[in-house]
Amino acid sequence: GAGVSQSPSNKVTEKGKDVELRCDPISGHTALYWYRQSLGQGLEFLIYFQGNSAPDKSGLPSDRFSAERTGGSVSTLTIQRTQQEDSAVYLCASSLYQGKAFFGQGTRLTVV
């Protein structure tokens, strides 16, 4: 596709359930980022992929959060045993190695 695609666009889940968020980056982009944006807050870094490996996972807030990337393309962010404080917009971005990153529209996660 022409841009970064994220799905679902909205997700409502019950506290304690697991969720998976998907990101399809721009074709050919080797770098992929996950960020989280809470209401009124700045973008919070979660994880960075270069190809299929994640050299920087320093932003993952707890071991309930994990992410993988396969085939140097699609990435999935998984949140286990969701908590209300996990409610936020999860943004994915991709770039050519280093440099300007292009963002998707985000997945709005609401934990009830």
Next chain:
Amino acid sequence: EDQVTQSPEALRLQEGESSSLNCSYTVSGLRGLFWYRQDPGKGPEFLFTLYSAGEEKEKERLKATLTKKESFLHITAPKPEDSATYLCAVQMNTGNQFYFGTGTSLTVIP
């Protein structure tokens, strides 16, 4: 501690009233500074990259400049459609993540 600070938090302008948004940074070894525009309910949209002090980039009514300590986003004769949140981010030589400021919410009144 590395930090990115944007000011003001919010700005209301009359249509045609030019102004500037500020992004100050205290990072060691800047690789690049990036400006994004974010509309409500959307992901950030890339505007500019600046790499070295003295560099300037322009696009329509927007012009971004960079010094060793800060960047300005100048908006000339803004229109209501320029209303959005403008985000600044920096990337350091030693890593790959982008550090974002909390943004400036711009409202342009017709």
